[in-house]
Amino acid sequence: MIKKEGFINTDIEKTVKAIIDFIRRYAIDLKRNGALIGLSGGLDSCVTLKLCIEALGRDRVRAIILPERDSDPTQMRDAKKFAESLSVKYTVKRISPILWWLGVYRLYPPSFLFSRSVQKRFVIKHRKKLSKAIGKDLYLANLEGENNQELNKGLAFYRIKHRIRSSILFYYSELYNYLFVGTSNKSEWLTGFFVKYGDGVADIMPLISLFKTQVNDIASYLNIDAYFIEKAPSPDLIPGITDSDMLKMSYGKLDQILAGLERNMTEDKIGRISGATEEEIERVRSMISKSENLRTWPIGFN
Amino acid sequence: MIKKEGFINTDIEKTVKAIIDFIRRYAIDLKRNGALIGLSGGLDSCVTLKLCIEALGRDRVRAIILPERDSDPTQMRDAKKFAESLSVKYTVKRISPILWWLGVYRLYPPSFLFSRSVQKRFVIKHRKKLSKAIGKDLYLANLEGENNQELNKGLAFYRIKHRIRSSILFYYSELYNYLFVGTSNKSEWLTGFFVKYGDGVADIMPLISLFKTQVNDIASYLNIDAYFIEKAPSPDLIPGITDSDMLKMSYGKLDQILAGLERNMTEDKIGRISGATEEEIERVRSMISKSENLRTWPIGFN
Numbered sequence: 001m002i003k004k005e006g007f008i009n010t011d012i013e014k015t016v017k018a019i020i021d022f023i024r025r026y027a028i029d030l031k032r033n034g035a036l037i038g039l040s041g042g043l044d045s046c047v048t049l050k051l052c053i054e055a056l057g058r059d060r061v062r063a064i065i066l067p068e069r070d071s072d073p074t075q076m077r078d079a080k081k082f083a084e085s086l087s088v089k090y091t092v093k094r095i096s097p098i099l100w101w102l103g104v105y106r107l108y109p110p111s112f113l114f115s116r117s118v119q120k121r122f123v124i125k126h127r128k129k130l131s132k133a134i135g136k137d138l139y140l141a142n143l144e145g146e147n148n149q150e151l152n153k154g155l156a157f158y159r160i161k162h163r164i165r166s167s168i169l170f171y172y173s174e175l176y177n178y179l180f181v182g183t184s185n186k187s188e189w190l191t192g193f194f195v196k197y198g199d200g201v202a203d204i205m206p207l208i209s210l211f212k213t214q215v216n217d218i219a220s221y222l223n224i225d226a227y228f229i230e231k232a233p234s235p236d237l238i239p240g241i242t243d244s245d246m247l248k249m250s251y252g253k254l255d256q257i258l259a260g261l262e263r264n265m266t267e268d269k270i271g272r273i274s275g276a277t278e279e280e281i282e283r284v285r286s287m288i289s290k291s292e293n294l295r296t297w298p299i300g301f302n
Numbered sequence: 303m304i305k306k307e308g309f310i311n312t313d314i315e316k317t318v319k320a321i322i323d324f325i326r327r328y329a330i331d332l333k334r335n336g337a338l339i340g341l342s343g344g345l346d347s348c349v350t351l352k353l354c355i356e357a358l359g360r361d362r363v364r365a366i367i368l369p370e371r372d373s374d375p376t377q378m379r380d381a382k383k384f385a386e387s388l389s390v391k392y393t394v395k396r397i398s399p400i401l402w403w404l405g406v407y408r409l410y411p412p413s414f415l416f417s418r419s420v421q422k423r424f425v426i427k428h429r430k431k432l433s434k435a436i437g438k439d440l441y442l443a444n445l446e447g448e449n450n451q452e453l454n455k456g457l458a459f460y461r462i463k464h465r466i467r468s469s470i471l472f473y474y475s476e477l478y479n480y481l482f483v484g485t486s487n488k489s490e491w492l493t494g495f496f497v498k499y500g501d502g503v504a505d506i507m508p509l510i511s512l513f514k515t516q517v518n519d520i521a522s523y524l525n526i527d528a529y530f531i532e533k534a535p536s537p538d539l540i541p542g543i544t545d546s547d548m549l550k551m552s553y554g555k556l557d558q559i560l561a562g563l564e565r566n567m568t569e570d571k572i573g574r575i576s577g578a579t580e581e582e583i584e585r586v587r588s589m590i591s592k593s594e595n596l597r598t599w600p601i602g603f604n
Contacts (some may be wrong), residue, residue, distance in 0.1 A: 022603035028597065033445040043493055098400050102473065145333040147479055156476035159471055166499065167465035171404065174458035197468065201499045208602030297599055300510030301324035
């Protein structure tokens with residue numbers, strides 16, 4: 001079953017089989033009894049969970065949901081619903097007490113007096129103001145670093161959430177002797193759309209060589225409810241910030257640009273296939289180069 | 303000033319200059335105002351701190367000491383003393399409340415009723431028993447994974463400490479817009495003697511291309527008090543476990559074996575230069591190959 005779309009060819013059946021084999025092989029190689037997944041309610045973690053169940057059986061798979069003060073309640077509800085639909089064991093562990101203790105929430109005062117939609121509007125306004133103050137694309141500033149106190153406060157604020165999550169996921173995976181299976185995909189990886197040593201780490205990353213649009217195709221093939229495929233992807237770290245707010249284009253377009261650049265296609269051809277403007281292609285090129293340091297490990301002198 | 307010892311040649315002055323340049327360049331490239339170091343009281347973090355001060359000036363360097371319930375009080379005292387001797391700003395932030403909250407200390411009950419030497423004797427006895435139960439070298443079992451509940455409990459117990467530390471160090475480095483400078487060296491890196499995504503991560507790792515014995519040479523060159531160079535290196539994660547308990551040989555010997563293997567020398571020649579037995583060389587080879595997965599990131603199928 002081959003799907004060809006622009007620069008991206010996917011043999012969906014073969015890919016799913018390969019991923020399942022990959023998960024099984026690593027569980028054996030690293031002598032683990034099963035797999036553990038941090039379930040956010042987003043599509044990537046749902047697909048990863050389903051693939052782990054296909055590979056190891058539901059009795060050898062556990063999900064952990066790790067919400068905090070600013071998490072979208074809908075996401076947690078979705079995560080629970082998905083785990084229940086697969087009859088897989090899951091635990092909810094709130095990380096807010098750790099973030100309170102570290103003083104993270106003091107950076108942005110508690111906002112439980114306001115509705116989520118008011119919070120979102122506040123964030124959007126704040127983001128616009130900040131972008132204007134820096135005089136730069138906020139996402140690129142986030143990647144390359146910037147000497148702006150307000151921006152740095154924001155980075156510290158959202159990144160520690162994922163780092164605490166990965167610390168806890170490693171902890172339980174070691175305790176159970178399970179593989180900690182990460183959920184990052186290739187579109188996020190290449191554009192730096194992950195937290196370095198946060199959601200960017202795990203024992204294995206089954207989706208890391210798949211573009212987001214390919215993850216969608218696999219989700220359909222695995223009969224995952226269309227609701228999960230169609231809802232807007234979001235890192236769920238700050239209310240009101242979705243993937244497309246930062247990436248500023250659909251994954252459909254982004255993935256074609258990434259695949260075109262990977263194949264060394266001309267800008268002209270990439271533009272024709274993806275429908276992207278020259279400026280959009282340039283911005284993606286910047287995201288790739290400015291996130292290079294996030295993918296390099298360790299950075300040492302030679 | 304060239305030091306030649308067996309397979310290892312070091313131009314100490316040139317190396318120190320190169321590291322200082324490297325730190326400066328990355329601070330500029332990533333637009334950071336200074337450098338942040340997690341200070342343990344061990345030599346590697348002391349050397350790293352001193353190098354950062356040489357590179358950026360003491361006003362642009364901060365140290366954070368992150369002790370927990372099981373930390374050696376001597377190490378904390380040494381860390382403070384060292385920071386004070388350089389007149390560099392430092393903060394002490396205890397991570398025990400987080401570990402309590404996560405249930406980590408419930409894995410091994412609090413032992414404040416016992417003196418540290420009794421604790422140490424208990425750990426040594428426990429380690430021997432565990433090694434016998436597994437029927438294997440405990441360090442190699444720790445690297446390659448093992449389906450033994452007691453071992454896995456131990457792994458979960460000690461690894462989360464460093465992961466929480468690195469999460470906090472990233473947090474403050476982002477808040478101050480400082481580089482988080484890691485302290486791992488090449489001997490640890492090649493033998494897997496680090497916590498994956500714990501002390502194995504940072505923004506930059508200035509010592510990562512230096513063997514431990516080279517770090518010692520640099521420490522002398524930087525006029526670091528001999529006390530710090532001579533004290534037994536220890537990860538300070540579990541009372542009574544030092545580097546040499548796990549590595550089972552001196553860094554002098556280990557480094558010669560590592561350098562010999564790196565240069566594809568015959569086992570015979572490595573034995574002659576390092577004074578190691580065939581069995582010791584074989585064990586180091588195992589450490590390198592079994593820790594391969596700790597240095598690979600991300601692990602994805604292709």
